[in-house]
Amino acid sequence: MTENNLISTYLKVYQPLVNNFISEIKDVNYHNIPEPFFPVFGSEYFNAKIKIAFIGIETKGYGNITDFINHAKSNLNESLLRELDEFNNLDFTNWVTNFGNNFWAFVFKYLSYFYSLNDWKELIQKKHPSILKSFLWGNVNSIEDFNITAKGKNVKYDDWIKVKEASKIFDHGKYLLDVFNPDILIILNWASDESYITNKIPLNFQKKVLEDHVWDFYHPNIKTK
Numbered sequence: 001m002t003e004n005n006l007i008s009t010y011l012k013v014y015q016p017l018v019n020n021f022i023s024e025i026k027d028v029n030y031h032n033i034p035e036p037f038f039p040v041f042g043s044e045y046f047n048a049k050i051k052i053a054f055i056g057i058e059t060k061g062y063g064n065i066t067d068f069i070n071h072a073k074s075n076l077n078e079s080l081l082r083e084l085d086e087f088n089n090l091d092f093t094n095w096v097t098n099f100g101n102n103f104w105a106f107v108f109k110y111l112s113y114f115y116s117l118n119d120w121k122e123l124i125q126k127k128h129p130s131i132l133k134s135f136l137w138g139n140v141n142s143i144e145d146f147n148i149t150a151k152g153k154n155v156k157y158d159d160w161i162k163v164k165e166a167s168k169i170f171d172h173g174k175y176l177l178d179v180f181n182p183d184i185l186i187i188l189n190w191a192s193d194e195s196y197i198t199n200k201i202p203l204n205f206q207k208k209v210l211e212d213h214v215w216d217f218y219h220p221n222i223k224t225k
Contacts, residue, residue, distance in 0.1 A: 002046060003043065003046045003047075005046075006041075006045070006046045006179070006180070007081070009178075009179050010039075010080070010179050010180075011077055011080060011081075013175055013178060013179050014038060014080055014170075014175070014179075015076055015077075015080070017169050017170055017175075018072055018076060018079070018080065019076070020169060021036065021166050021167060021169060021170070022069055022072060022073070024166035025162060025163050025166050028159050028162045028163060029156070029159045030065050030066065030069075030159060030163050031065075031066050031155075032064070032066075032150065032153040032154070032155050033064075033065045033143070033149075033150050033153075033155055033159070033160055033163050034059065034061060034062045034063055034064065034065065034143065034144050034148075034149050034150065035062060035063040035064055035065040035067065035068035035069075036065070036068065036142040036143055036167050036170060037058070037059045037062050037139050037141075037142050037143075038080060038083075038142065038170065039053075039136055039137065039138040039176060039179075039180070040083050040084055040087040040136070040137050040138075041084070041087070041135070041136040041137070041180065042087065042088060042132065042133030042134055042135060042136075043088050043133050044130055044133040044134045045133070045134055045135060045136055045180070047134075048134040048135070050114075050183045050184065051134075051135075051136070051180065051181065051182040051183050051184070052110075052111075052114070052134070052135045052136070052182060052183065052184045052185075052186070053135065053136040053137075053138060053176060053180060053182040053184070053185045053186065054103075054106075054107050054110075054135060054136070054137055054138070054186050054188065055137075055138045055139060055140060055173075055176075055185065055186065055187045055188060055189070055196075056103045056137070056138070056139045056140070056188055056189065057103075057139060057140060057141060057188070057189045057191075058139050058140075058141040058143075058144045058145060058148070059139060059144055060144065060148055060149065061144075061148070061149045062144060062149075065163065087137070088133055090126055090129065090132050090133075092104060092137070093108075093123065093124050093125075093126055093132070096108065096124060103188055105120075106188060107135070107137075108120045108121075108123040108124060110186070111123060111131055111132075111135070115128070115131055117131075136176075136180055136182060138176055140171060140187065140189050140192050140196055141167075141171060142167045142168075142170040142171055143163060143164050143167040146160045146161075146164075171196075172196070172199055172200050173185070173187075173196045173197040173199075174197070174199070174200040174201050177197075177201075177222065177224055181223060181224070182224050183223065183224065183225065184224070184225050185224050185225070190213055194207070194217065197217065201222075203219050203221065203222070204219070205217055205218065205219045206218055206219065
């Protein structure tokens with residue numbers, strides 16, 4: 001895998017999905033609804049010996065769908081890749097809560113343990129940029145919950161739910177597997193179930209319960225654990 005091949009495959013998979021999404025909501029008043037979130041990855045991901053994907057629940061106040069759609073109509077490829085620079089600037093190192101127990105704290109602690117660092121906070125201090133650019137970030141929900149942002153911006157629920165329903169075309173783990181082929185995919189959302197992976201993959205996966213809230217999920221014909 002090379003970076004160019006990865007990006008080419010990424011665009012090939014997501015371009016028709018975006019076009020379909022835009023068509024589905026063309027008659028909806030979507031102004032002030034956050035834009036859909038697509039997986040982002042570091043510039044070292046394609047070169048990592050072990051490719052890790054961290055999958056969260058959803059974003060918070062993520063852009064504006066009007067801006068995204070206007071961008072997509074003028075340059076679809078740019079609109080899909082427009083968050084990669086921010087990700088590679090390591091802006092996410094500022095997103096850890098003071099308590100150190102949110103999604104991003106888990107990501108840094110996991111990477112710190114995985115790469116045998118002395119202190120996970122070294123990653124917040126950007127001391128290991130190659131590690132910070134080696135993973136993928138995705139979410140099980142491409143459009144945020146109504147109460148997170150849209151409600152506070154006076155968006156009508158009926159408009160939001162139409163956008164939300166149309167966005168579900170993106171919310172399948174199969175696309176992550178097809179495009180990014182990670183070695184490890186970690187889903188950090190207990191409300192999700194096997195359907196995130198199995199919905200579009202007609203295989204009988206095996207699940208091993210390691211402990212409460214920790215499952216090992218795999219299939220011998222698929223590389224990803």
